[in-house]
Amino acid sequence: MGVMRLGHVNLRVMDVEQAIDHYVNIIGMTVTQRDPDGCAYLKCWDEWDKYSLILTPTDEAGIIHIGFKVERDSDLDAIKAHFESERIPIEALDANVLPLCGRSLRFNLPSGHEVWLYAEKETSGTAVGDQNPDPWPDGLKGAGAHWLDHLALVCEFNPEQGVNKVAENTAFLQKHLQFKLTERGVAGPDGDMLVAAFLTRTSTPHDIAFVPGPSMGLHHIAFFLEDWNAVLKAADVVAKARKNPSLTPNRHGMTRGLTYYMFDPSGNRNETFGGIGYLGQPDRPLVTWTDEHVERGLFFLGGDNKAFMEIYT
Amino acid sequence: MGVMRLGHVNLRVMDVEQAIDHYVNIIGMTVTQRDPDGCAYLKCWDEWDKYSLILTPTDEAGIIHIGFKVERDSDLDAIKAHFESERIPIEALDANVLPLCGRSLRFNLPSGHEVWLYAEKETSGTAVGDQNPDPWPDGLKGAGAHWLDHLALVCEFNPEQGVNKVAENTAFLQKHLQFKLTERGVAGPDGDMLVAAFLTRTSTPHDIAFVPGPSMGLHHIAFFLEDWNAVLKAADVVAKARKNPSLTPNRHGMTRGLTYYMFDPSGNRNETFGGIGYLGQPDRPLVTWTDEHVERGLFFLGGDNKAFMEIYT
């Protein structure tokens, strides 16, 4: 019951056709729908719902909203009732306000990021179908990403002024939507200030992460790849296409993920994230990264971490 | 809420010391407890609860019981009430009847297999700990399996006499414990007779599978490995140790799993199962394997399937 997974992300892009070229030929998605406002809807080959990414043409990069899919239609009622009982603003919207979806709910995280919840989205099946399916389809492009795996949001963080939206968002998702906190980074004189948080509703290490910054924004959206070899292929694909500079293959200490970053043409950061890491089950002990280990937590394999940090932040 | 995952399997072995040698040096588990009856309790390095395998000395191989861990203690009350309202026999047991566990419930599947449910098990953390953990520990042995992933049970199947415990078990877990059916094999003149079923409560492709046979039994227990390279390593480990014949590395069509089988010294079949395959989420379209594709469904990479079938069955 409740939130089932990250269903989609709605990104701002400055040139939709360039963005489509990136998400199709580098990431390996397919365009499944266009709308009169010029938005494009895309899905990965291993997803069944009709889109996991909406590209909206605007004049700057960034995130517009996140969509979480809930398990049952009745979950929407339960969540709305709970939010109202807690006096948290939440808006109910008719079917198709969220394109191709049933009725939905909209609210904002403490950080200000906009979240939609929905129980139904038009589906078109995975690219291998559901009858005697092959393990992967012919004609894969680019990195051939399986699915949208998670995203990371930058949250306002200014401890001198008592602002820590990483902590507020984390508490919010834990309390109101039953997310599991799988890993956290802590800092501060008492070692108890939350500076990074990884939360999940599936059995994966994270569906969403919060990292600190001067103001709210998008850190990255991440696509799932099966293993370290697939990460190399993704990095080769980007290098062969002479695309935007990015961070080279590494392992995250946090989540153990095998990772490679790139940018879409508008500057939205993409991650290709390989391997399952572990099962982020409800009773798994919470993992804590302390201040002096945070670089290893971010990029376990090290290297020129100072330069990495500059780019990464 | 409800069943969280496969928590452990209790196997019969004919020589506990030989069995320990296998599960420690080939699979990579650790012995965490012994008891006065000669039973051994083992866990994988990436599991936090104190055991996922109980080895009980007897005079023949096979399975004694399965343990599912539920998310909350109150789930036990809810499940007991539900079973009683459905007039399904279920027994409540005190803490520590199931060793190192809190109070538990015991019932039998329609196939006769014994199942225990518990919410609490003594924990000892993963081998890398929860403070700034490395991605894997030093001193891994054998295949270095991460965790007990799933098991497959042989269920009585005699359609001429109207007996299909594969179908009964599947309906039972779906109805009473909210398992998700991710994949199924069907046969029969109308193509609607269930001959194989894969069910999950986590986000993995399956926590438990049912396959047909002349009478109830164990088909295999499976351990998680991260990828295809880890499957090769597992197979090399077995070959280097001159251990029991087994099926060579292959891919399952069903679940896409990368797989390698071996036997423990008593003849219990073990699988090492690599890769995540996909996320077995509640709304994922049910995958169906029809009669003429069942060999590909079992062993996608083919080969001498007839010989494989003989061994496999």
Added chain:
Amino acid sequence: MGVMRLGHVNLRVMDVEQAIDHYVNIIGMTVTQRDPDGCAYLKCWDEWDKYSLILTPTDEAGIIHIGFKVERDSDLDAIKAHFESERIPIEALDANVLPLCGRSLRFNLPSGHEVWLYAEKETSGTAVGDQNPDPWPDGLKGAGAHWLDHLALVCEFNPEQGVNKVAENTAFLQKHLQFKLTERGVAGPDGDMLVAAFLTRTSTPHDIAFVPGPSMGLHHIAFFLEDWNAVLKAADVVAKARKNPSLTPNRHGMTRGLTYYMFDPSGNRNETFGGIGYLGQPDRPLVTWTDEHVERGLFFLGGDNKAFMEIYT
């Protein structure tokens, strides 16, 4: 100096178009030339010479000849002089008798297999070129094999009648063309009867192998893949295309090669062979496989070796 590598193999196929479909869409080769006799010439993407495979239309499968490329034109003179001094029949042929090649030599191995030597073949470069090349080209098909790696010939073997062409061929290549014997299988009451031989002129574990049989023939031709993941991809490609049954992924004990076998539509056995194994250098200790270990030597990962043996032989 002398033989540099296996340059090409000329196979008999019963339907050239079907064979092309196989070598292009499953193996990943490209057709570079056709001739008036209906022959097709193909190369792998990572080869520079214009072909490594000639497909000749006939009414049954099998091998017509092997081509070895020598390092220098003058090597042809030296080899011809040596053969003549040893009274071994050898024929000198003009340029272009061997298509797209310079002058050549032709002789037969003791087993009867026909061998051509040449120093020049028309070249068209690798698919990534020689100026700032990418590590792999766009548009790879099927297994995307890098190059023709080696071949294995079946040689008449009838020890009761004193016939052992495996041994004769091996001694011939060692003595007259300076091949290095890297591994051997031995049997017989004294353990000194050569039953399998692996020989090399490059630094790879083998360029050619000899295995025993009732009469001369082809055992397989093998294509190089980079690693175990590429072997899985090759096996998936064959399975997805519903092609001929084959042996599933395994590791050879001999050469350590990661291997997967299939058949072309005429029944010529193909191997995709992954990983370097080791460097077959002149001073590497000769590896010996004794009778009781020969199954592990062939298929290290075991499985149903008896069934394997039946198919393999």
Added chain:
Amino acid sequence: MGVMRLGHVNLRVMDVEQAIDHYVNIIGMTVTQRDPDGCAYLKCWDEWDKYSLILTPTDEAGIIHIGFKVERDSDLDAIKAHFESERIPIEALDANVLPLCGRSLRFNLPSGHEVWLYAEKETSGTAVGDQNPDPWPDGLKGAGAHWLDHLALVCEFNPEQGVNKVAENTAFLQKHLQFKLTERGVAGPDGDMLVAAFLTRTSTPHDIAFVPGPSMGLHHIAFFLEDWNAVLKAADVVAKARKNPSLTPNRHGMTRGLTYYMFDPSGNRNETFGGIGYLGQPDRPLVTWTDEHVERGLFFLGGDNKAFMEIYT
């Protein structure tokens, strides 16, 4: 005939015991000999000769000499005669002057680096032996490197003053020891100034490389790993051991090598180098990297190349 491979490297280290700890526990070598001067001799598990690395205690890091093994004892006479006819200084030394080796020759490259040639070295076989060998031995440590693969030397390069020891060394090895130039980096107004060179005598992409610098020195020694997964393991091993900063996993454009760099405790750079890349055969077209592609040539996967370049140079 002639040079067969890179046989060993003699490095300066500031603390032999610390260096041994690194080469044994991180790289995976074994100490096979110590001598009264405090030197340590080590080999990799897949090498048969008794050492491929000599560690000599001194007060700074660096390289003392390179050893190339020639194929036959008579090659030493031929090389000596050739050098003398070309009036290139070369010194003949008795057996055991080079420890555990037969008679040897010593000369200097134009860059000043000292090279020894020998045909015989005491051998102890690989760790898996030569009778029915397993593909890998039990008890591997650290990265479990297979063998010393190649080394790269820094050569004085000052084109303003007409000094280019990269070019001189390359011409020297090509002319006098029949090395094959597989890849080169070029720069300069006419695009013909050699700034990097990769040369081989085996069938691998390189046995030795020359890169430019202010004065002669060692760039790195490299150890062979089988594939990209083994590169990740090596990087994990270093990270888990909290060892010296290094460059993270990447792919070289030049040679296609999958690579990861670290430092030994004295500061000698080590590379773990995965995959075969291609066969560096005598007739393979020479690959050229032009000035504007040199960064991709060094680190194909990009990233923060400027920071990389600073560390790498």
